[in-house]
Amino acid sequence: MATVTFDNAQRWYPGNPEPTVPGLDLEIGDGEFMVLVGPSGCGKSTSLRMLAGLEEINGGRILIGDRDVTHVAPKDRDIAMVFQNYALYPHMTVADNMAFALKMAKVPQEERDKRVAEAAKILGLTEFLARKPKALSGGQRQRVAMGRAIVRSPQVFCMDEPLSNLDAKMRVQTRTDIAKLQSDLGVTTVYVTHDQVEAMTMGDRVAVMKLGVLQQVDTPLNLYDKPVNLFVAGFIGSPQMNLIQAKAGKDGQAQIGGYTVPVDPAAAKQLGAGHANITVGVRPEAWRLVGDGEGLPVDVTVVEELGADGFVYGNCDVEGTPSNVIVRVSGRDHVTKGQRIYVTTDPKSVHVFDTDTGERLSD
Numbered sequence: 001m002a003t004v005t006f007d008n009a010q011r012w013y014p015g016n017p018e019p020t021v022p023g024l025d026l027e028i029g030d031g032e033f034m035v036l037v038g039p040s041g042c043g044k045s046t047s048l049r050m051l052a053g054l055e056e057i058n059g060g061r062i063l064i065g066d067r068d069v070t071h072v073a074p075k076d077r078d079i080a081m082v083f084q085n086y087a088l089y090p091h092m093t094v095a096d097n098m099a100f101a102l103k104m105a106k107v108p109q110e111e112r113d114k115r116v117a118e119a120a121k122i123l124g125l126t127e128f129l130a131r132k133p134k135a136l137s138g139g140q141r142q143r144v145a146m147g148r149a150i151v152r153s154p155q156v157f158c159m160d161e162p163l164s165n166l167d168a169k170m171r172v173q174t175r176t177d178i179a180k181l182q183s184d185l186g187v188t189t190v191y192v193t194h195d196q197v198e199a200m201t202m203g204d205r206v207a208v209m210k211l212g213v214l215q216q217v218d219t220p221l222n223l224y225d226k227p228v229n230l231f232v233a234g235f236i237g238s239p240q241m242n243l244i245q246a247k248a249g250k251d252g253q254a255q256i257g258g259y260t261v262p263v264d265p266a267a268a269k270q271l272g273a274g275h276a277n278i279t280v281g282v283r284p285e286a287w288r289l290v291g292d293g294e295g296l297p298v299d300v301t302v303v304e305e306l307g308a309d310g311f312v313y314g315n316c317d318v319e320g321t322p323s324n325v326i327v328r329v330s331g332r333d334h335v336t337k338g339q340r341i342y343v344t345t346d347p348k349s350v351h352v353f354d355t356d357t358g359e360r361l362s363d
Contacts, residue, residue: 002078002155002188004028004051008060011046011212020046021212023060031186033179035203037196038235043212044192045160051190052081052158064155077156080149084161086141088133095120095129098147115151122181123147139170146181157182157189163198175202197238200224208232230358233281233351239311241281245320245355254280254352257318259296261345266363267352275361281351284311284328287343295344298325300337307331312341 006026012019021043028034036044049055051062053074061070069077088097098119099112107115120126123143133141142162149157162178163171179202182189193199199206200220207217208231216228227233233241249255252268261280263271271278298314301324312327312335327343329335352361 002065003030003063004034004156004188004190005063006047006051006060007063009047009050009057009062010059011043011050011055012058019058019212021050024050024212024214026207026214026217028188028190029204031188033182033189033191033202033204035191035193035199035206036209037193037199037206038209040194041211042209044194044209046212047209048158048160048190048192051156052079053077054081078154079156079158080152080154082142082145082149082157082159082162084164086133086145086165088141088144090133093130093132094125094136094144094147097133097144098151101148101152112151115153116147119147119150122150122184123177137170138166139174142166142174143177146178150181150185155188157187157191159189159191161193162191163193163195171198178202196236200236208235226360226362227281227351228360230279230281230353230355233353233360237283239284239326241283241351242287242322242325243353244280244282244322244325246278246280247320248276248278254278254350256280256296256320259318261350262347263350263352264347264362267350267361270361271352275354277355278361279353279355281353282345282349284326286345286349287327288345289327289329289333290342290344292340292342295342296321296325298327298341298343300335300339300341303335303337305331310335314341 006024008023008025010019010023011021024047036047038044046055050057057070061068095116098116102112120129125143125147163174166174175198205217206220206223208215210231216232223236227236234243244256246254246256248271252271254261254263298316300312300314302313304311308331310329310331312329313324316325335341354361
């Protein structure tokens with residue numbers, strides 16, 4: 001096992017005026033499950049490939065444990081990569097696929113068989129060892145790819161969107177399997193995904209990236225409860241946070257058109273000349289329904305009924321509100337399309353950001 005350190009690691013592609021990764025500084029603990037997440041083109045896969053040695057590092061360095069691997073060949077870095085397309089050999093059995101890297105390393109047959117059998121037992125693949133990949137489901141193929149990584153007993157697992165080819169149900173099951181497997185093995189893991197639900201449910205910590213720059217590195221719950229800027233606030237959460245343009249009102253309150261939103265004391269102190277243009281963030285579940293005329297009016301356009309609860313999407317004609325306001329309601333609230341509802345929230349549930357800089361003003 002080992003720590004992983006990105007020390008101002010940079011990647012420039014020839015012909016690009018700007019670096020894809022301008023200088024990544026990130027410490028990953030021994031045995032930690034770190035998820036790199038962000039929209040397409042944010043540099044997360046490039047960063048992972050730099051760690052794996054598949055992309056050249058143009059500046060800075062990368063360490064695995066105390067060993068500088070910046071210029072070490074991929075095969076000598078003691079990492080195992082799991083790709084999104086499985087990359088299995090179609091003419092080989094599951095057992096042969098899993099043992100291939102060991103065979104190339106000239107590991108004795110008896111040791112190879114032992115390691116494959118152990119990995120197959122962990123992954124529930126024992127009964128499939130004699131099959132070819134074409135006879136397996138997508139989830140089973142991904143487990144074979146995982147098994148191929150496990151048998152090598154590497155210091156670090158690198159996983160590049162390994163669930164993106166699976167259907168929704170299989171994705172949920174497999175992400176649970178991967179998280180449990182990583183916990184059981186205790187191997188340092190760097191996992192790349194664009195799916196923030198995957199990031200939130202799997203990672204010990206999550207690193208949110210935008211244009212190659214780290215925005216925030218924290219536990220999933222802290223990212224959700226205290227996003228450091230507007231980008232993280234809008235990216236983390238499903239459905240996403242309601243972000244509403246507002247003005248700094250009197251007495252430490254935010255003014256959305258004619259509607260006043262009370263904010264927490266820490267943010268209230270900063271409202272005024274320095275932060276006149278603000279953005280108020282409210283999670284869908286932080287809204288609560290109130291009587292007619294008592295809160296922000298929302299004209300319901302779509303209702304997603306999920307059983308225990310539901311999501312209401314609507315428009316609000318109050319100046320500064322986005323085109324869609326999203327409200328989570330109880331499944332027994334019986335909100336209907338075309339209805340006008342009124343919602344409010346509590347100061348502790350309001351996130352306040354400076355619109356111009358994007359920085360968080362709330363505590």
